[in-house]
Amino acid sequence: MHTPLCRQAVGEPVDYARRAVEIGLTEIGFSDHSPMRRDDFDNWRMRNDQLDEYVEKVRRAQKEFPQLAIRLALEVDYLPGHEDWIRELAARHPWDYLIGSVHYVSETWDIDNPAKLSQWKNRDPFEVWTAYFERLTLAAESGLFEIVGHADLPKKFGHRPTQSCTPLYEKFLAAAKRNNCALDINTAGLRKDCREIYPSREILQLAFAKGVPVTFGSDAHAPGEVGMNFAEAVELARSVGYGECCRFSCRQRRLVSF
């Protein structure tokens, strides 16, 4: 879940926590977009000097809602060459988990950014999906993350290759398995043009076959989105064979049945 520090979410962590209690969740996690070394990198993340404020906001929610487990995490952008920066971020606070996400397929194109939608027009979807999954594989391979976020993000606006992407998925999932990375079952896709949970049933089937575990996330950018469509997410996971999901504390994973 996000916070207003990323400049595209509304509601404070206490508001998300209140909503979680209302709908009967027992555990939630905040994973707002991590800062970059350069604050002018883009306009949808907290600044470096706001990281402590972010942690404070989450701590406040933990204090106000002691009956709810509230995990402190980050959604970290993986770009090749940024590994040292990610290690610095990891050392700054006692995170419960880090989600590694790929949004950028180059230094300047974040493929899910609606302001850059026109860039898709000049590109072959398969070429973009290939570049994306190559980076996602590197993210999993880096060993920096407990979870890989929204694994098939390039489908967001509906740009889908006609070619099979199965070999790309297989390579990524093998890296995830080797590096103990879980897969984020993320319901935000249902609220986008693709109208589909991230990742697809095909990816989840391959992940289950390889023994890659999963987490459930709403990617909430507003309190009303907390836990949104979780029943569908659970049904999808069950239908491919999953009966357990991961929880994290101090970057340690444990499996719980659902």
Ligand code: FE
């Ligand atoms: Fe993301």
